[in-house]
Amino acid sequence: MRASPTQEEIRRHNLGVLLRYVHVKGPTSRAELTASLGLNRSTIGALTADLTAAGLVREELPRDHGRTGRPSLVVRPEHERVYAYAFAVEVDRLTAARVGLGGVVLDRHEVPRGPDADVVEPLAAFVRRTESAVGADTVCVGSGAAVSAMARRADGRVYLGDAAELEETLAAGLTAALSEFRKAAPPVAVRNVADLAALAEHTRGVAVGCDNVIYLHGDAGVGGGIIAGGRAVTGHGGHGGEVGHMVVNPQGRGCGCGSQGCWETEIGEYALLRAADRDGTGRQAVSDVVDAARRGDVVAQAAVRQVGRWLGFGVANLVNIFNPEMVIFGGTLRDVYLASATQVRERLTRMALPACREHVRLRTPDLADDAPLYGAAELAFERLLADPLDAAAA
Amino acid sequence: MRASPTQEEIRRHNLGVLLRYVHVKGPTSRAELTASLGLNRSTIGALTADLTAAGLVREELPRDHGRTGRPSLVVRPEHERVYAYAFAVEVDRLTAARVGLGGVVLDRHEVPRGPDADVVEPLAAFVRRTESAVGADTVCVGSGAAVSAMARRADGRVYLGDAAELEETLAAGLTAALSEFRKAAPPVAVRNVADLAALAEHTRGVAVGCDNVIYLHGDAGVGGGIIAGGRAVTGHGGHGGEVGHMVVNPQGRGCGCGSQGCWETEIGEYALLRAADRDGTGRQAVSDVVDAARRGDVVAQAAVRQVGRWLGFGVANLVNIFNPEMVIFGGTLRDVYLASATQVRERLTRMALPACREHVRLRTPDLADDAPLYGAAELAFERLLADPLDAAAA
Incomplete structure (x- = not known):
């Protein structure tokens, strides 16, 4: 229940809003800033002057200015400085x-x-x-x-x-x-x-404009970055999102965390390599199994399908809990999802409530491994x- | 990326902040409002006058005013009007x-x-x-x-x-x-x-001041009201929190939703009554089993322990996902939790990551069934x- 800010706080807030806009959207004309931020032209001018003086942005004539009349200056973040x-x-x-x-x-x-x-x-x-x-x-x-x-x-x-x-x-x-x-x-x-991969995809990747997002990151284990109502769900101590340790199989294998049947024991790197009867470790080994499945290796195909079913199982649980509009499969789970999308969708349809799943989009990261x-x-x-x-x- | 409000919007915002304060905390002196809301005395006075004119609050002399000097008027919500x-x-x-x-x-x-x-x-x-x-x-x-x-x-x-x-x-x-x-x-x-039970406990119940809360509501089925970072997690279409349909037992019973082994098939009303080998339905039937267990009925005791273990199983999953500071057991789950707290805690300790569970408090609702x-x-x-x-x- 905080009361409202002072004029100086408002100015500083607006400086941040304007800088964030050009940081995320790239070079933007003053006219677009005026329209998008709901501030008048003189305020935009004053804010831009402050940010320019601080060396954070510069203003330029638009490159493709061909119309008559005075052009709207383009505000550009000083990305080299x-x-x-x-x-x-x-x-x-x-x-x-x-x-x-x-x-x-x-x-x-x-x-x-x-x-x-x-x-x-x-x-x-x-x-x-x-x-x-x-x-x-x-x-x-x-x-x-x-x-x-x-x-x-x-x-x-x-x-x-x-x-x-x-x-x-x-x-x-x-x-x-x-x-x-x-x-x-x-x-x-x-x-x-x-959490940070979710932030990146939400800010400048596949989830721009989506306020309810689950990013699943496979990297030997499995972690989750969750955005609900436009904000990160990090929990009381910042430890939230440990979806890899949601138990999905009470009769399953022991997990490194001390529990048993955690989701990552069924969809992590080991699970796939074990099911495919392969040695090796790491992202390349996972990709090799997925490639082998694509080329027709029946053992690899069965392994990918099995892991895909468990992947869909956990996604269905999370969809019932969060009702997200997008689930993103990143890290090793990107390849696994692309090869087992049929199994993932089948589980989702069977296990998630229609109201929770009907608008959900399953995607891979725009920013890939970065x-x-x-x-x-x-x-x-x-x-x-x-x-x-x-x-x-x- | 919205820019800042106008002066009139600020005034209206502050009116809401003040009214919310006395709505939640009860009658409050002007002095406390000034200190708590970070607004100066004259602003508090003007806002109070506006709210009084609108018939939403009235001002009174404090009852226990014994000190010398001018007393700070108490602002009281017009709860009868x-x-x-x-x-x-x-x-x-x-x-x-x-x-x-x-x-x-x-x-x-x-x-x-x-x-x-x-x-x-x-x-x-x-x-x-x-x-x-x-x-x-x-x-x-x-x-x-x-x-x-x-x-x-x-x-x-x-x-x-x-x-x-x-x-x-x-x-x-x-x-x-x-x-x-x-x-x-x-x-x-x-x-x-x-969702609304969670809101109530967060506003004026056991979870006041807790920003990461899971309220579990048992009423034949099981639903969840989730608050993360102080805000309700409701999902893209408002259907989030269906924790009762998180599958915990892939070999479990069919659920009314069409899936199998959902959490509510293991901790809902049926699960307890079936395990206790009893007929009857509803909250009273659940209480009867819990009472029988308390009086030494070994079948009822075994049923309560079994349901308690599954209750702890699902809570552990949610604790790993949300890292809440409080989990509240409401509706029929209140009695079940109180009778099986040992089993719930044992599962939580075994299944949840230490970082996620170490500060979590398990509670029952202050506002009970209301x-x-x-x-x-x-x-x-x-x-x-x-x-x-x-x-x-x-």
Whole structure:
């Protein structure tokens, strides 16, 4: 029950609204900003002048101006000058990117993540290398990291590590690396891989305009990023979305979490490889099974169908609980879903209530495997977009 | 990405904030309002004057004013003059109440709901009787109804009716009844029983101050009212929260929804009565089994323990998905939970991730069986609290 903001708070809020608009939608004319944001022309002009003075946007004549009359200036985010760092720590790989305001990837680096390997140093090295090369007039406004607490041992088995410890180590290490170059660098914000992939697809991917979305991320285990009523469902301690540990098969196999018959024991990497009677680990091994099924390998086909049925089983449960308008299959689940869409849909039809399932769309991510990385960038920009002048001055 | 409100919108917003405060917290001094709402004294004074002129609040000297100096006036909602209607349609009973601003029940009526019985007329009769008796200076600001689409046949079996049709019939019938007395009566707002029970407990029950809450409502079937980040999770079409149709036992019994092994087939009224080898139906029959277990009936004890284990199973899944700070057991599940808390906790410990479960509190409703009715009243007041002067003038 908070009361209303002051005039200065309104101005700062509006600065954020305008900057967020061009960050998400790209270069936009003043005329479109006036119409879309419900502010008058002079207010848009004043806000744009403030953001220009802060070096966050610049104004240009439109390229295709052919009509008579005075053209509406185009407001463009300063994507080369203003940037954030984005990192993703997944089971088998580490990715890092420097991302300009507006979501433009300026530099990107990816390395495999070995068993029991240090995750901080490869990412910190990217920061040091990149910071040594960028111009003096650039501004780093934040850093975000998408983290999976799952890790792989030398024997190929994955285990659920201590998420809180990993997040702390990562944030401390990366913040320290950046602080060598940027005195006032804000601390690195860390969040779950699936939550950030959902944020990315909701902001600039397949789920733009959808307010009720479930993003399922397969990466050895299975996590969920959930958006309900346009906002992330993260729970009391930020640990929500652990859909991979929803028990679907009480008579099923033991799970690394200590429970039995968790969804990820039926649809994770192991489940598919075991059903296909194959060795190997990781995303490539999953893709190989799906490819073999496509080429007619009957064992692989049966494995894909079996996993697809369990995939549909859990999706039906989530559809009954959330009544989403879209479910997105990301990571390893992208390939699995595309190869077993028939089984997924059949289960959904049989198990979900008509009212809950009739408008749901099943999709794969627009941002492909970089959805978590893009989401980490959005997390990094959040502080700037909430209060542009304060964050830009820091 | 909406831009900021105008001055007039701010004033109206602040009127709603102030009125909501006294509606929820009860009579409040101007001094406390100034401190709690972050507005200055003169603004509070002006807002209170507007609300007083509209007949929504009145100001009084505090009863226990003993200190020296000028006392801070107490702002009190006009609970006898301004009221709403609340209705609850449950499987075996119908309830109706006239509820004053501030959540004070002024009149209340309850009738059993017979098999295949008309639900509109008993509630409409309450409206006509009540409206004939209230004073001419009273204002009805809205009506809300909590509805379960489950109904009972003459043989005692329940079935899932057409929720949309029931909601439409109910809204039309009750709106018509009220229109005989109130020309500008707003239409009756209808929502699911569990959603409204969750709203009531969150607003003025056991979950006040908790932003992540799951309310489980047992009434033959099982529904869920979910609050995440302080807001109701209702889904794309408003059909979310169907946790009773989460499949927990793939080898389980057929469910009325057409699926198999749904949670409600293991924890609903039938499940308990069948396990206890008893006839009978309804809430009393459930209570009888729980009472028998308490008195030492070994068959009833085994039945309660079995249902308790399945109750904990589903709660563990929901805790992994939502990371709530509180789970509330309402309707028939209240008695079942109280008698099987050991089994519920044991399952929760075994199946839910430590990070998701470590801060969760398991509770029963403060508002007992009237949680849905109180929630319907909150729904009815929503329009007034969003824009007090507009709604009060209607």
